[in-house]
Amino acid sequence: MLFLPAAALCCLCSALVAMAADLTQDQLTLTKRVGQTVSFRCEGTGQCSISFIFWYQKKETETFRLILRIDKSNGIINKGYKHPQENDFSAVNKQNSWELEIKKVKVDHSASYYCSCWYSNKGIYNWYFIFVSGTKLYVTDEQVVKPVVSVYPAASRPNQEEKSSLLCLASSMFPPVVQFSWKRQKKGGSLEDLTSAQEDQLELRESGHRASIRLVDRDDLHTYKYICSVQHEGGIVEDTLEERVEDRVEAQALQGVPAPAASCPPEREPADLAALQQHHCKITCCLSAWTAPMSNEDTRTTLQD
Numbered sequence: 309m310l311f312l313p314a315a316a317l318c319c320l321c322s323a324l325v326a327m328a329a330d331l332t333q334d335q336l337t338l339t340k341r342v343g344q345t346v347s348f349r350c351e352g353t354g355q356c357s358i359s360f361i362f363w364y365q366k367k368e369t370e371t372f373r374l375i376l377r378i379d380k381s382n383g384i385i386n387k388g389y390k391h392p393q394e395n396d397f398s399a400v401n402k403q404n405s406w407e408l409e410i411k412k413v414k415v416d417h418s419a420s421y422y423c424s425c426w427y428s429n430k431g432i433y434n435w436y437f438i439f440v441s442g443t444k445l446y447v448t449d450e451q452v453v454k455p456v457v458s459v460y461p462a463a464s465r466p467n468q469e470e471k472s473s474l475l476c477l478a479s480s481m482f483p484p485v486v487q488f489s490w491k492r493q494k495k496g497g498s499l500e501d502l503t504s505a506q507e508d509q510l511e512l513r514e515s516g517h518r519a520s521i522r523l524v525d526r527d528d529l530h531t532y533k534y535i536c537s538v539q540h541e542g543g544i545v546e547d548t549l550e551e552r553v554e555d556r557v558e559a560q561a562l563q564g565v566p567a568p569a570a571s572c573p574p575e576r577e578p579a580d581l582a583a584l585q586q587h588h589c590k591i592t593c594c595l596s597a598w599t600a601p602m603s604n605e606d607t608r609t610t611l612q613d
Contacts, residue, residue, distance in 0.1 A: 330355050333423060335443040337483040337541045339452050340413045347400055347409040348443050350423030353380055357428045357435070363408045365391070366442070367419040375421075378406045393417070413447050420444045446483050454542035455481035455518075459534070459549040462521055472526045474549060476536035478518045487539040488520035492532040499535070 330352035340346045353361055359381040364372045377386040378399045383406060387394045396417065400409045410417055422442040428435045455478040462475035478486050488511060490502040508523040520536065533550030 331423070331425065331438050331440050333440050333443050335541075336441075336487055336539060337444045337446060337485045339446045339448065339450070339483060339541060341449055342413060342415060342447060344413050345409065345411050346413055346445060347402070347407040348421045348423070348445075349402075349405065349407055350440070351405060353405060353423075353425060355427065356380075356425035356438075358426050360425065361406060362424045363397070364422045364424065364439075365393075365419045366422065372422070375408070378408075380406050413445075415447045418445055418447045444483070444485060450482055452542045453480065453482045454545055455479060455486055455538055455540055457536060457538050457545045457547045459536045459547045461549065470526055471523050472529060474522045474524060474534055474536075476520045476522075476538070476547070478538045478540075478545075479516060481540055481542070483541060484516060484518070485540075486518050488518070489537045489539070490520070490522050491535040491537060492528070493535065494531055495533075 332351050333349060334351065335349055338346055338348070348363075350361060350363075359379050361378045361380050363375045363378070365375050366372050373391055374389045375387075375391045375394065375397050376389065376399070378384075379386075383399060383401060385399050387397075391397075393416070396410055396412075396414070398409050398411065399406050401407075408421060408423070420442045421444075422439055424437060424439045426435055427438050458477050460475045460477070462473035474490075476488060476490075478488075488509075490509070491499050492502060493499045502522070510521040510523075512519040512521070522534070524534065533548055535546055535548045537544055537546045
């Protein structure tokens with residue numbers, strides 16, 4: 309049986325993120341009942357330097373276990389890795405891609421599943437083992453529920469005169485796994501995707517809640533509306549911060565009054581206000597600690613729980 313330490317896999321993933329940009333698992337989570345069929349997608353395998361695709365399982369309290377190897381050129385499966393559930397897994401060809409499949413799901417299949425392959429771009433002495441983000445399987449009778457998404461202006465520190473913080477909160481969802489992305493748009497202009505290279509992002513995880521904080525140029529709040537997009541198994545949910553921030557900042561600028569920090573709780577109440585009140589001050593404390601150092605290198609750091 310092959311066991312790979314999680315720390316080693318994290319090193320591989322971080323070192324290869326640029327090269328592995330086209331190897332993806334777009335399913336963040338999958339929710340199934342006992343007895344249903346599930347399959348896990350792995351896209352971009354055309355960049356792999358050899359035809360073998362490897363699938364790993366990672367349970368909450370265990371390390372990574374290799375389940376099987378698929379030869380994508382002919383569909384031949386090798387299960388010689390002594391995984392205790394190896395007979396539950398198979399491979400299915402869909403749209404020229406070989407997916408991992410479980411025909412009858414059991415509670416014990418609850419885990420995260422990762423595809424991987426070997427990659428080389430500089431000859432025989434430069435081989436890398438690529439891992440991607442994975443898909444988490446929930447085996448339960450609970451229904452999938454989309455998140456409630458709300459965007460607020462977050463508290464800013466006094467030494468951040470040229471920066472403002474935007475808080476995007478996702479709550480009341482199942483499964484409790486989401487992926488944040490930010491966009492902005494000028495009036496009459498096209499949408500712009502914001503990357504970490506353009507602006508800074510902090511992500512926080514609390515029980516039942518996920519939050520994303522973006523640090524943006526304060527002047528840009530006059531000309532852009534900001535959109536927080538949350539990807540979830542139930543679909544994409546978005547919320548926008550625009551005129552309510554612009555009007556307040558412009559009015560205060562004309563009067564020469566500094567913009568106040570957001571209150572706790574925020575001025576615009578979300579559907580899940582009671583739960584937000586319980587966690588918002590923790591987010592504010594983390595935000596204060598995050599924005600304290602303001603060197604160029606520090607502001608490019610992304611923190612995740």
